[in-house]
Amino acid sequence: MSKYVKIVEQAPLLSNAQKFVKFWNRALKGELFVGLWLVFKEFYKGQIHTVQYPQEKMPLSPRYRAVHELKRLLESGNERCIGCGLCEKICVANCIRMETGYGEDKRKKVFEYSINFGRCIYCGLCAEVCPELAIVHGKRYENASEQRASFALKEDMLTPIDRVLSGQEFEFLGIGSVSVDADRRIKATPLKYLEDSAEANENKETAMESSKEIKQKEEVHA
Amino acid sequence: MNYLIETLIKILLVVLIFSALAGFTTYVERKILAFFQRRLGPTIVGPFGVLQILADGIKLFTKEDIVPSGANRLIFRIAPTITAATAFIAMAPIPFFPEFELFGYIITPIISDINVGILFVLGVGAAGLYGPLLGGISANSKWSLLGAARTAVQLLSFEVVSGLSLLAPLMLVGSLSLIDINNYQGDGITNWLVFSQPLAFVLFLFAGYAELNRTPFDLLEHEAEIVSGYATEYAGMRWGMFFIGEYASMISLSFVVSLIFLGGFNPLGFVPGGIAIILKVSFLIFLFMWARAAYPHIRPDQLMGLCWKILFPLALLNVLITGIVCLGGGN
Numbered sequence: 001m002s003k004y005v006k007i008v009e010q011a012p013l014l015s016n017a018q019k020f021v022k023f024w025n026r027a028l029k030g031e032l033f034v035g036l037w038l039v040f041k042e043f044y045k046g047q048i049h050t051v052q053y054p055q056e057k058m059p060l061s062p063r064y065r066a067v068h069e070l071k072r073l074l075e076s077g078n079e080r081c082i083g084c085g086l087c088e089k090i091c092v093a094n095c096i097r098m099e100t101g102y103g104e105d106k107r108k109k110v111f112e113y114s115i116n117f118g119r120c121i122y123c124g125l126c127a128e129v130c131p132e133l134a135i136v137h138g139k140r141y142e143n144a145s146e147q148r149a150s151f152a153l154k155e156d157m158l159t160p161i162d163r164v165l166s167g168q169e170f171e172f173l174g175i176g177s178v179s180v181d182a183d184r185r186i187k188a189t190p191l192k193y194l195e196d197s198a199e200a201n202e203n204k205e206t207a208m209e210s211s212k213e214i215k216q217k218e219e220v221h222a
Numbered sequence: 223m224n225y226l227i228e229t230l231i232k233i234l235l236v237v238l239i240f241s242a243l244a245g246f247t248t249y250v251e252r253k254i255l256a257f258f259q260r261r262l263g264p265t266i267v268g269p270f271g272v273l274q275i276l277a278d279g280i281k282l283f284t285k286e287d288i289v290p291s292g293a294n295r296l297i298f299r300i301a302p303t304i305t306a307a308t309a310f311i312a313m314a315p316i317p318f319f320p321e322f323e324l325f326g327y328i329i330t331p332i333i334s335d336i337n338v339g340i341l342f343v344l345g346v347g348a349a350g351l352y353g354p355l356l357g358g359i360s361a362n363s364k365w366s367l368l369g370a371a372r373t374a375v376q377l378l379s380f381e382v383v384s385g386l387s388l389l390a391p392l393m394l395v396g397s398l399s400l401i402d403i404n405n406y407q408g409d410g411i412t413n414w415l416v417f418s419q420p421l422a423f424v425l426f427l428f429a430g431y432a433e434l435n436r437t438p439f440d441l442l443e444h445e446a447e448i449v450s451g452y453a454t455e456y457a458g459m460r461w462g463m464f465f466i467g468e469y470a471s472m473i474s475l476s477f478v479v480s481l482i483f484l485g486g487f488n489p490l491g492f493v494p495g496g497i498a499i500i501l502k503v504s505f506l507i508f509l510f511m512w513a514r515a516a517y518p519h520i521r522p523d524q525l526m527g528l529c530w531k532i533l534f535p536l537a538l539l540n541v542l543i544t545g546i547v548c549l550g551g552g553n
Contacts, residue, residue, distance in 0.1 A: 035516040043258045043515075050262040 063175045065122045066141040068115055070158040071134055071172060077164045080134035083108045087126035087135055095119035096126060113154040117143065127176030136176040232333050236318075237310055244469035245275045251469075251511050258515035285458030292362035293455065301360065302460045305353030305467035312346040313474050315339035317401050320487045320495040332401070339400040340392070343478055344384060347433055347471060351377050353464065354435075354442050358452035369451025372441040375522050376432055379529035380439075384429035386537035387422045390544040391415045391482060400478070404486035411490070416483040421540045423483045425533055430475045432525065434468060437514035441522050476506035 014022065051058055060066075071080050083100035095116040103109035127136050163169055173180065188196075249264065249272065256263030264271030289295055316339070317332040336342060351373055358370025392398060394415065395406045407413045416423045432439040443451030453464055480486060480502035487495035520528070 032517070036512060039258050039516045040512065042260060043254075043512075046257060047260055048257075048262055049260045052262070052265070 060139050060141075062173055064139055064141075065124045065127075065137040065175050066139050067117065067137075067143050068126070068157055069136050069138040070113065070154065071136060072159045072161065072164045072169070074164065074169060074171065077161050079110065079158070080132045081110050081113070082132055082134070083110045084131065086129045086131070090125045090129045092123060092125060093119045093121050110154070113157070114152050115157070117152055124175050130176060133172060133177055136172050136174055139174070228329075229333060232331070236313055236333065240310065240313065240470050240473060241466055243473055244466045245279065247469045247472065247507065248278075248465065249275045250507070251514075254508065254511045255515055258512070279462075282459050282462040287460065288455075288457045290362050290455050294360040294362075297356050297360035298455075299460070301353050301357030302456065302463035302467070303353075304356065305350055306463040306470070307467075308346050308350035308353070309467040309470035309474065312343050312350070312471065313477075315342050315400060316474060316477050317404065317481070317487065318477060319499065322496070335399060335401055338398045340388065340398050340403070340478070340482070343400075343474070344388070347475075348377065348381055350467065350471065351433075353467065354452040357456065357464075358442075361452070361455040363455050365449040365454040366452050368448045369442050369454070372444075372448075372522055373452065375526060376435065376439065376441055379526050380429040380432035383425055383529050383533045383537055384433065386534070386541060387425035387429060388482070389537075390422045390540045391419045393541070393544050393548055394418065400481050400486075404481050404488065407485045408488050410488075411485065414483065414485045419483070419540070419544070421536060423479075425537050425540070426479065426483070428528075428533060430479065431510075431513070432529070434471050434475060436472070436510055438517040438520055439525055440519055441525060444519055446519070472507060472510060473503065476503040476510075479506055 072078060073080055083098065085098060085100065088096045088098055095118075097112070097114050097116075098110055099112040100108060100110050122137070124137060130136075159169060171177075179185075252274070253263040253271070264274035267273040267277045289298055314333045315336050317330070317335070319331040321328055321330050323329070354373045355370050355377075358366040358368075358373060361367075391403070395403050397403065397406075403415075407415060431437075435442045441451075443453055448454075453461055456464065477499070480499055484502045485498070487499040489495045490498040490501075493501070
């Protein structure tokens with residue numbers, strides 16, 4: 001017959017005398033007053049943490065993921081999107097839809113671009129996969145509106161052209177862009193490390209050999 | 223005739239002032255509780271949110287008066303009135319201020335100095351629990367029914383303590399009239415009954431908190447367990463009347479405690495009596511909110527255990543000791 005092992009032991013049964021002592025300790029230690037004093041200190045210090053939301057807003061992280069933006073090139077104001085369709089493919093919620101074709105100048109153009117924000121889970125994959133930093137996550141999180149479509153169309157998300165031309169638009173640093181310290185964190189390929197270590201070994205061996213030669217010469221001289 | 227007119231005016235003033243004060247106390251409670259919990263409380267309506275109660279009042283008055291389909295309509299509608307009415311009836315034998323003179327008349331700010339004053343206050347206060355009880359039973363909702371059952375539990379628990387704890391100070395004073403009790407403590411702070419009867423003071427506070435279902439004993443409408451207890455099905459002004467009643471009884475209980483134990487409206491050094499009692503009442507109301515911020519709710523069985531196993535024997539012991547001291551030549 002299998003034997004059950006209790007992992008959690010039951011609290012030891014107290015005798016009446018022990019119970020009485022426990023009761024009086026509780027009654028006389030003044031734990032009730034400790035609680036009162038604790039909350040009174042908070043009352044006295046007055047450290048209010050309330051953010052009065054419509055008037056005050058919390059600062060957002062630069063990599064916050066809210067409603068998307070379609071970016072333009074800073075100098076020319078042309079759309080960055082090249083219509084590759086990667087974002088449409090990678091979208092896990094299947095909420096991106098784009099129509100592409102060739103424009104009059106025989107270059108690929110994006111005619112329609114829409115995101116169903118009722119389905120979007122704001123995972124950021126589209127911004128990460130975009131090779132041109134064309135679709136990024138902006139910081140507009142107050143997306144309540146009367147119409148469901150108010151944010152979802154291309155003209156809603158695209159940066160206005162006059163804003164770019166007047167020089168108010170800067171390089172985007174949020175989600176989708178390369179991180180600020182990307183250059184510093186860049187690493188050589190694995191083979192490069194092998195080559196480096198091989199070179200280092202060779203140098204060591206030559207150094208060892210030359211020291212041996214010197215020793216031999218010294219011995220000869222001696 | 224003069225007496226009749228005077229009493230009517232007093233009644234009108236008491237009802238008007240205390241229903242307004244009850245509303246204002248909800249604002250004060252929200253604000254103070256917010257500061258205890260590192261929040262701001264109401265800030266939008268009026269300066270520092272003072273007019274929030276006005277906005278709430280408009281909302282409560284214009285809300286639809288919903289009676290659940292299976293409810294006993296008559297009792298369901300009467301129940302909030304019982305709570306609100308008893309809260310104000312209990313104020314009848316309470317002397318709020320010392321006598322003062324106005325346009326040559328000597329005015330006693332008490333509606334009626336009946337000789338069983340404190341007994342009347344306790345009785346009417348306990349009858350006020352018929353409001354939650356009937357409202358909970360008649361609402362045809364499981365949560366309300368549980369709330370009503372807890373009302374009965376609470377009534378049976380605190381009632382024995384509140385009566386017995388007051389017995390000892392009353393034995394010292396020898397009168398049930400609140401004015402007599404107040405005058406007994408007239409010779410300065412050392413005569414306050416809280417110093418000769420500290421145990422009775424604590425016990426009566428416990429019982430009072432249970433009677434008004436304030437937080438440590440807030441079983442009737444324990445939000446985390448039974449939605450809103452007896453008030454679950456109430457909406458609009460009927461719900462509001464429960465709370466005007468609760469806050470009005472809070473104020474009247476604070477008056478009673480400061481009259482019986484804290485020296486009442488006797489002048490306090492250079493502070494005149496009228497100001498002194500207002501200070502005491504303000505402190506007691508602050509204590510209500512302080513306790514609400516500090517303590518968690520307790521379970522019904524814990525309340526019953528506390529009242530019957532601990533407070534009840536302590537109250538009996540207090541009565542016994544006070545009786546021995548009285549017979550031994552104190553009074």
